[in-house]
Amino acid sequence: MKTKMLLAGVTAGVMFAGSVLASTLDDVRARGKLNCIINTGLAGFAAPDDKGNWTGFDVDFCRAVAAATLGDADKVNYTTATGKTRFTKLAAGEGEILSRNTTWTFSRDVDLSQTFIGVNYYDGQGFMVPKSLGVKSAKGLDGASVCIQTGTTTELNLAEYFKGNNIKYNPVPIETNAEAQELYKAGRCDVYTTDASGLYATMMSFDNPSDHMVLPEIVSKEPLGPVVRHGDDQWADIVSWVLRAMMAAEEKGITSKNVKELAAKDNKDKEINRLLGKDPLQGLSKLGLSADWAVNVISQVGNYQESFEKHLFPLTIKRGMNALYRDGGLHYIPPIK
Amino acid sequence: MSEKIYKPGSYPDLPPPPGTVGLYGWIRQNLFSSISNSSLTIISVVLLYYLIDGIIGWFFLNAVFDAESKIACRKIDDGACWAVITRRVGQFVYGFYPEAERWRIDITFLTMFLAFAPLLYPDIPKRKWLLYFSAFYPFFAFVLIMGGYFGLQKIEYSLFGGFMLTVILGVCGIVCSLPLGILLALGRQSNLTVVKTLSVCFIEFMRGVPLITLLFVASSMLNYFLPPGTNFSILVRVIIMFTFFSAAYIAEVIRGGIQAIPKGQYEAADALGMNYWQKTRFITLPQALKISIPGIVNTFIGLYKDTTLVVVIGLLDPLGIGRAALADTKWNGLSTETYLFVALFFFVSCFAMSRYSLWLENKLNTDKK
Numbered sequence: 001m002k003t004k005m006l007l008a009g010v011t012a013g014v015m016f017a018g019s020v021l022a023s024t025l026d027d028v029r030a031r032g033k034l035n036c037i038i039n040t041g042l043a044g045f046a047a048p049d050d051k052g053n054w055t056g057f058d059v060d061f062c063r064a065v066a067a068a069t070l071g072d073a074d075k076v077n078y079t080t081a082t083g084k085t086r087f088t089k090l091a092a093g094e095g096e097i098l099s100r101n102t103t104w105t106f107s108r109d110v111d112l113s114q115t116f117i118g119v120n121y122y123d124g125q126g127f128m129v130p131k132s133l134g135v136k137s138a139k140g141l142d143g144a145s146v147c148i149q150t151g152t153t154t155e156l157n158l159a160e161y162f163k164g165n166n167i168k169y170n171p172v173p174i175e176t177n178a179e180a181q182e183l184y185k186a187g188r189c190d191v192y193t194t195d196a197s198g199l200y201a202t203m204m205s206f207d208n209p210s211d212h213m214v215l216p217e218i219v220s221k222e223p224l225g226p227v228v229r230h231g232d233d234q235w236a237d238i239v240s241w242v243l244r245a246m247m248a249a250e251e252k253g254i255t256s257k258n259v260k261e262l263a264a265k266d267n268k269d270k271e272i273n274r275l276l277g278k279d280p281l282q283g284l285s286k287l288g289l290s291a292d293w294a295v296n297v298i299s300q301v302g303n304y305q306e307s308f309e310k311h312l313f314p315l316t317i318k319r320g321m322n323a324l325y326r327d328g329g330l331h332y333i334p335p336i337k
Numbered sequence: 338m339s340e341k342i343y344k345p346g347s348y349p350d351l352p353p354p355p356g357t358v359g360l361y362g363w364i365r366q367n368l369f370s371s372i373s374n375s376s377l378t379i380i381s382v383v384l385l386y387y388l389i390d391g392i393i394g395w396f397f398l399n400a401v402f403d404a405e406s407k408i409a410c411r412k413i414d415d416g417a418c419w420a421v422i423t424r425r426v427g428q429f430v431y432g433f434y435p436e437a438e439r440w441r442i443d444i445t446f447l448t449m450f451l452a453f454a455p456l457l458y459p460d461i462p463k464r465k466w467l468l469y470f471s472a473f474y475p476f477f478a479f480v481l482i483m484g485g486y487f488g489l490q491k492i493e494y495s496l497f498g499g500f501m502l503t504v505i506l507g508v509c510g511i512v513c514s515l516p517l518g519i520l521l522a523l524g525r526q527s528n529l530t531v532v533k534t535l536s537v538c539f540i541e542f543m544r545g546v547p548l549i550t551l552l553f554v555a556s557s558m559l560n561y562f563l564p565p566g567t568n569f570s571i572l573v574r575v576i577i578m579f580t581f582f583s584a585a586y587i588a589e590v591i592r593g594g595i596q597a598i599p600k601g602q603y604e605a606a607d608a609l610g611m612n613y614w615q616k617t618r619f620i621t622l623p624q625a626l627k628i629s630i631p632g633i634v635n636t637f638i639g640l641y642k643d644t645t646l647v648v649v650i651g652l653l654d655p656l657g658i659g660r661a662a663l664a665d666t667k668w669n670g671l672s673t674e675t676y677l678f679v680a681l682f683f684f685v686s687c688f689a690m691s692r693y694s695l696w697l698e699n700k701l702n703t704d705k706k
Contacts, residue, residue, distance in 0.1 A: 041663065042664050047662075047664035047665040049667075050425055080657075085556050085649075089556075092557075
């Protein structure tokens with residue numbers, strides 16, 4: 001009993017100590033740098049270039065938040081995390097944002113006390129096959145041998161999908177992604193299944209990527225998005241509206257090329273004016289951001305489309321579900337007013 | 338009668354029959370002594386030719402040493418694409434350490450040999466002066482690498498990576514774990530119950546837990562215990578864990594050495610009236626350490642290679658840098674080249690350690706042969 005009380009006391013003390021700290025935005029501004037937790041290396045999403053600068057779709061989002069809060073997209077410290085350490089790193093304050101292709105699930109949101117601020121990439125489990133197999137749909141995979149990572153959700157998704165469609169298959173259980181690639185290349189399995197973005201990255205690592213294809217069926221929901229800690233709503237709002245600003249910019253046709261020009265003139269579309277700081281945006285001061293926050297984001301990082309095309313088009317990933325709502329995708333942006 | 342007659346015992350040594358000595362003889366005896374052996378030899382030579390031809394071709398003759406990307410590599414030739422290494426050699430060596438500050442790492446690394454020389458080679462001239470430098474070196478290295486003093490730019494630990502990270506983790510772990518291991522070994526042999534119990538508990542706990550668990554504790558658990566906002570660098574946490582882990586192993590290796598010393602040695606020391614510390618300093622440790630050298634170096638090599646495990650907690654050691662390079666769409670798929678390069682680095686370092694231990698063993702060998 002005594003130990004329990006002591007533990008409770010310590011926990012309360014720690015939480016109190018946490019709550020009296022300055023707001024996340026103040027911390028970032030005082031440091032002059034944003035700490036961002038990213039993947040240790042995932043094609044298209046986060047990888048260092050030859051000069052050692054991190055680039056990628058997830059990295060761009062860190063840069064966008066830095067541009068909005070500090071006015072300079074380059075003021076980011078990157079901390080790399082694996083799938084196992086990412087949440088503890090965020091919880092421990094090693095970063096203000098976790099931008100690491102993290103799937104939004106109930107338990108992660110609620111149980112781990114994280115705040116998912118939106119979805120920046122809709123992923124889902126897909127199937128890759130050699131074109132020589134002559135299969136055009138996952139429904140035609142009857143009797144195929146499938147390379148599958150054991151102990152993952154992909155294994156369950158696969159079993160459910162094939163059972164639901166009455167298709168027989170031979171699972172080839174493997175441990176790691178790298179092993180799967182080798183087995184697939186060697187022809188030990190006809191099909192490789194994992195998240196579609198991972199399939200495209202794997203395909204690009206082959207000597208002849210065009211000999212393979214990703215089937216159109218996506219059998220699971222993997223909404224990936226940036227995450228922040230519970231407890232600082234101002235910060236969560238900043239991060240989520242940076243993401244929406246990037247998407248809104250695409251919707252309104254604002255790009256890194258024309259943003260300065262549009263910001264300087266009075267546009268017919270008042271939403272553009274409000275986004276770019278020409279007209280007042282009610283409540284912006286509550287976020288602690290300057291009027292040109294979105295201009296900084298779009299001019300230094302680009303809108304959602306630019307970021308997507310720069311990093312994910314080289315992997316032959318199509319917009320698909322990640323198109324804007326008006327183009328038949330899932331990204332539906334609340335109005336900026 | 339043409340043959341000369343010799344006195345008994347004075348017959349001259351005749352040359353051996355032709356075809357039994359020299360290169361020809363050796364080949365005939367070892368490679369072509371029978372039909373089956375001859376055919377095996379021929380098959381092996383043919384196989385070796387294709388193998389070596391393929392390997393040399395892939396490694397050197399058809400390899401591309403500089404290109405923009407993997408696709409550019411493949412356009413030039415179909416061997417290894419070493420461009421992924423040559424274009425990123427800075428990252429493999431220094432991680433993300435700022436380019437303008439890399440001279441600090443170079444100096445630290447070069448002076449490290451100066452600091453280690455008097456410790457590793459007892460016969461070195463001016464050893465006493467160098468020893469002062471060795472004692473001062475850790476502070477010197479810390480300030481130079483981390484910065485933040487004397488006008489040096491402060492470098493965030495998250496920029497550390499590559500071989501530099503391996504060497505920092507390995508050297509710190511090795512240097513700190515040896516003294517700790519010796520103390521633990523002595524503690525385990527001690528007559529003082531508390532000291533003995535504590536040492537045994539520590540050793541058994543550390544040996545009973547996988548290193549990867551300790552690393553997760555360092556990266557995740559400690560955060561929950563420390564007050565928020567404490568900036569206790571993960572690098573230091575990991576070094577502490579490596580030190581504890583390998584100290585437990587070193588302690589057991591040295592205990593083996595201590596127990597191998599004949600009882601007569603202790604009795605003789607007691608008879609001379611030596612106290613515990615004298616006995617330890619002059620009788621036990623010199624002999625025990627000498628016996629334990631192969632075991633100690635073995636543990637060190639293991640520790641050095643175990644540093645690659647930090648990749649699971651998101652630190653980018655050479656293996657991590659290699660994987661990150663493979664995640665770049667430009668170099669995607671060149672895993673063979675990358676992993677071979679990292680393997681070469683580890684082989685060179687570990688082989689050097691093993692050679693040094695052999696040299697030391699021979700030098701300290703006072704056994705009556």
